[in-house]
Amino acid sequence: MSTGTRPAAARPGGRSARVRDAVHRAVTELICERGADRVTIPLVASRAGVNPTTVYRRWHTVPALLAEVAAKELDADAPPSPTGDLRADLAAYAEWDLAHLSRPGGIAFFRAEVAADLDERKAGLRECLRQVDDALEAIIAAARAAGEADPPPVEEIIDRVVAPLYFRVVFAIPGTDARFARALAEEYLDGRA
Numbered sequence: 001m002s003t004g005t006r007p008a009a010a011r012p013g014g015r016s017a018r019v020r021d022a023v024h025r026a027v028t029e030l031i032c033e034r035g036a037d038r039v040t041i042p043l044v045a046s047r048a049g050v051n052p053t054t055v056y057r058r059w060h061t062v063p064a065l066l067a068e069v070a071a072k073e074l075d076a077d078a079p080p081s082p083t084g085d086l087r088a089d090l091a092a093y094a095e096w097d098l099a100h101l102s103r104p105g106g107i108a109f110f111r112a113e114v115a116a117d118l119d120e121r122k123a124g125l126r127e128c129l130r131q132v133d134d135a136l137e138a139i140i141a142a143a144r145a146a147g148e149a150d151p152p153p154v155e156e157i158i159d160r161v162v163a164p165l166y167f168r169v170v171f172a173i174p175g176t177d178a179r180f181a182r183a184l185a186e187e188y189l190d191g192r193a
Helices: 014-034 041-048 052-059 062-076 086-102 106-115 118-145 154-170 178-192
Strands: none
Touching: 014 041, 014 052, 014 062, 041 052, 041 062, 052 062, 062 118, 086 106, 086 118, 086 154, 086 178, 106 154, 118 154, 154 178
16 A cells, blocks of 8 residues: 655755755855955855855854865865875975965965864864875875985975965965976975985
C-alpha cells in the first residue's frame, strides 16, 4: 500500500554545495569591487541570491567567511611541485606566491585576515602559515633527497623571500613582478653560499 509520499531524491552536489559556491563567488567578486573592509553579510547574501540568515547561520561573521574563501583559494591553486633543485624550486615558489597574491582578491583576502577579529584572525593566519610551511618543507625535503647538504630553514626563507613579497604587494611597490620574485629567491640563496 502506497502512502503517496516518495523518498527525497538525492541532489547532485546538493543545495548546500550550491549555496557555498554562490557565497564564495559573491565574496570574491565583492572583495575585488569594494575591498574586504566593505564586505558585509547582507551584501554577500544579496549577491549570492540567498537569505542573509543562511550566511549568518553557516559562517557567523565576515572574517570567518573570508578565512574559508581564502583557504579554498589556496587549496585550489597549489604551488609547483618541487623537483629537488633548490634554486629552481625556490625561485618557482616565489614566482607562484607572487602570482597567487596578485590574483583578483588575493591580497585583499590576506588584508582581511590580518584585520579580522583576533580569535578568527589567529585561525586564518595559522592556516595560511601552515600552507606556506608545507610548501617550503616540501621544497627542502626534495632538495635534501637530491643531495643538498645544507638547505635553509623554513623560517629563514619566510623572512627573506616570502615576507618581502607580501610587503611589496600590500604596498603596491612598483617592479614587483615575476622576475623580481625569482631574483629575490636566487639572490637569497647566493647570499647563503
